[in-house]
Amino acid sequence: MNQNELDRLNDKTLAENERHFADVEDEEAESIWDSEGANIAEDEYMEERDGF
Structure with missing residues (x-):
């Protein structure tokens, strides 16, 4: 190929x-509420709330 x-x-x-x-x-x-970052933040919040 030239x-x-x-x-x-x-x-x-x-x-x-x-x-x-x-x-x-x-x-x-x-939407910022349906973003991957929002999902991660929600998971982290729920783990902290539940004591994990």
Whole structure:
């Protein structure tokens, strides 16, 4: 594979990534109350409350 082919492949991949991430950014943001961090904090709170 020569440099021109690698450049074209790289450009194609970058364009696909831009389209993908544009779609992802358009999705509704996750609620802070349903996030993984919130779930971990709740678990830690419940363990402290229950004496673990």
